[in-house]
Every structure is written in structure tokens, then in C-alpha cells.
Amino acid sequence: MRTSRRTTQKPVFPARTAPRTGSLDELDAVIATCRACPRLVSWREEAARVKRRAFRDWEYWARPVPGLGPSDAPLSIVGLAPAAHGGNRTGRIFTGDPSGDALYAALYDIGLASQPTATHRGDGLELSGVRITVPVHCAPPDNRPTITERDTCRPWLARELELLRPTLRAIVVLGAFAWQALLPVLAEAGWQMPRPRPAFGHGAEVLHTSATVVSAPPATSPRAGSTGS
Numbered sequence: 001m002r003t004s005r006r007t008t009q010k011p012v013f014p015a016r017t018a019p020r021t022g023s024l025d026e027l028d029a030v031i032a033t034c035r036a037c038p039r040l041v042s043w044r045e046e047a048a049r050v051k052r053r054a055f056r057d058w059e060y061w062a063r064p065v066p067g068l069g070p071s072d073a074p075l076s077i078v079g080l081a082p083a084a085h086g087g088n089r090t091g092r093i094f095t096g097d098p099s100g101d102a103l104y105a106a107l108y109d110i111g112l113a114s115q116p117t118a119t120h121r122g123d124g125l126e127l128s129g130v131r132i133t134v135p136v137h138c139a140p141p142d143n144r145p146t147i148t149e150r151d152t153c154r155p156w157l158a159r160e161l162e163l164l165r166p167t168l169r170a171i172v173v174l175g176a177f178a179w180q181a182l183l184p185v186l187a188e189a190g191w192q193m194p195r196p197r198p199a200f201g202h203g204a205e206v207l208h209t210s211a212t213v214v215s216a217p218p219a220t221s222p223r224a225g226s227t228g229s
């Protein structure tokens with residue numbers, strides 16, 4: 001793995017910076033500058049340097065990939081992390097990989113996406129009523145972020161959900177990693193969570209007075225919330 005020549009930030013950068021953001025647009029812009037996880041910074045830039053043969057003409061995004069969707073969405077979908085040659089290439093979450101192909105086709109079918117395909121930023125895709133995000137904003141090696149990386153990235157998701165809270169009514173979780181990452185984030189964002197925390201299972205639910213958290217059944221969970229590749 002190539003070591004980045006640019007310095008990384010301290011792991012406290014997200015924790016200090018996320019609460020100061022005043023809007024989702026501001027949050028998304030700041031997330032894209034984050035370099036708090038040295039291993040993930042190296043990996044996302046290595047993927048951009050080596051590339052996949054099919055994408056050799058692409059200039060990879062190679063930065064953290066923010067969430068996508070309007071700030072007044074009543075529904076949020078939480079996946080895992082960008083794919084090295086998907087979101088890390090295109091700069092938009094679940095865009096340019098098989099997981100996104102399935103997800104956006106499903107959202108189009110129920111009227112939440114303007115088109116069934118997502119290939120690159122500027123392809124015309126718009127979401128309505130749904131915000132898609134991830135608990136880890138950088139592509140991880142082998143699709144496996146570490147616990148430390150997940151926890152370092154947590155303040156971004158906590159702030160995102162806090163900003164969405166006035167309209168947010170339901171969250172669909174794609175996979176066990178997202179489930180385990182999300183529940184403490186919800187608590188951090190101000191939701192009261194049941195104790196003990198509910199275990200993950202496909203179709204599991206956490207009912208709350210202001211929002212319902214549901215894990216997607218396998219048939220609707222693109223690669224069980226995997227990053228794709």
C-alpha cells in the first residue's frame with residue numbers, strides 16, 4: 001500500500017468539526033476534506049492510483065464520499081462504506097458499482113429516484129424523500145473498516161442524522177455492520193434507544209416515537225450493505 005504524501009488529520013477532526021456544521025451541504029463539503037484515518041486515506045488513494053482496468057481513463061474521486069439526498073427526507077438508507085472502484089471512483093455514494101445498480105433501480109421503482117441508473121456525478125440522478133448515507137465515508141480494504149475507523153467516522157453520521165431529525169421518520173439499514181454502527185449514533189444524535197440494544201437480524205425493527213429503524217431483508221439489501229467493489 002502506498003503511503004500518502006499528504007499528512008493526515010488527527011482522529012478528533014470529525015468530532016470537533018461535525019457539530020459545528022449548520023447544514024447538510026456544509027457537512028457534505030467538510031466530510032470530503034477529512035483525512036482522519038491514515039489506513040483509509042492510503043487505501044482510497046492507492047485504489048485511485050492503481051485503478052481497475054475498466055476504469056483506467058477515470059480520474060478517481062479518492063476522497064471521502066458524502067451522503068446523497070435532500071435535507072428534508074423522511075427516509076434514510078444507511079449502508080456500509082463506499083466501494084474502492086465505485087463511490088471512491090465516481091465521488092457519489094453507491095454510484096458505479098453493482099450495489100448501487102440494485103439500490104437505485106429499487107428506489108426508481110417506488111418513485112424515490114428520478115432514474116433507475118447511477119453511473120457518475122452529473123448523470124441526472126435526483127432523489128426525493130430519501131437520504132442515502134454510510135457510517136464510514138472512505139473505501140476500506142476488503143470492505144472491512146476497523147472498529148476504530150468506524151468510531152472515528154461516527155460524528156459525521158451523528159450530525160447528519162441530527163440535521164435530518166426534523167423530518168426523518170424511518171431508517172432502513174443495509175446489513176449488520178450498518179446496524180451496529182447506527183444504533184449508538186442514534187443515541188448520540190439524541191434518540192432514546194431501548195436497552196439492551198436490539199440484535200441485528202434481517203427485518204429487525206426498532207420502534208421509536210419519532211423514527212422507526214428497520215434492517216432490510218436479504219432480497220432488498222444490496223450485498224447485505226456491502227460496499228461493492
Ligand code: SF4
Pocket residue numbers: 014031034035036037040041064136137138149152153154
Ligand atoms: S472514514 Fe470517515 S473519519 Fe475516516 S478519513 Fe474517511 S471520512 Fe474521515
